[in-house]
Amino acid sequence: MSSDTNNSCCEGIIDLVVFEQNVPKCPICGETGKLVKNITVKHLVNKEVMDSINNLDFAICMNEKCDTVYFSLNEHVLIDKSQVREPIWFKKDADPKYACYCSKITFDQVKEAVSQIGDKDMKKVISLTGAMKNCQCEINNPLGMCCHEIIQQAMDEVEF
Numbered sequence: 001m002s003s004d005t006n007n008s009c010c011e012g013i014i015d016l017v018v019f020e021q022n023v024p025k026c027p028i029c030g031e032t033g034k035l036v037k038n039i040t041v042k043h044l045v046n047k048e049v050m051d052s053i054n055n056l057d058f059a060i061c062m063n064e065k066c067d068t069v070y071f072s073l074n075e076h077v078l079i080d081k082s083q084v085r086e087p088i089w090f091k092k093d094a095d096p097k098y099a100c101y102c103s104k105i106t107f108d109q110v111k112e113a114v115s116q117i118g119d120k121d122m123k124k125v126i127s128l129t130g131a132m133k134n135c136q137c138e139i140n141n142p143l144g145m146c147c148h149e150i151i152q153q154a155m156d157e158v159e160f
């Protein structure tokens with residue numbers, strides 16, 4: 001069987017992981033964030049805070065309990081849950097909890113598909129749910145990462 005990475009819809013996205021050691025901690029909760037591209041932040045924030053994004057570099061707070069979503073690496077710009085257009089799937093009380101932001105497929109839909117198929121088969125789940133169609137994860141996904149990994153997370157939550 002071929003590796004799951006073959007299913008990734010975003011081969012072109014530059015992996016930012018290499019810079020992670022330089023990512024500062026969330027100014028609110030103190031947890032280490034993940035770098036997110038400026039273009040991703042710009043697409044995810046509300047109009048009201050759009051102007052404060054400028055060309056700043058941002059990171060996202062990965063702490064599920066922290067209300068801060070994006071924080072700038074300098075200039076102290078903070079974007080919280082109420083200032084983004086989509087619920088952040090790994091934050092507490094995300095509703096709906098999207099696994100694929102491009103096709104608006106939720107964790108529940110992925111899990112339902114797995115139960116229906118009776119197997120954690122990524123290709124079948126994608127075709128049954130319609131996930132990963134017309135992917136533009138770089139601007140739709142809050143981390144700018146391919147939703148493939150999140151769909152995998154949702155599948156992993158299913159217990160037979």
Ligand SMILES: [Zn+2]
Nearest residue numbers: 026029061066
């Ligand atoms: Zn935080």
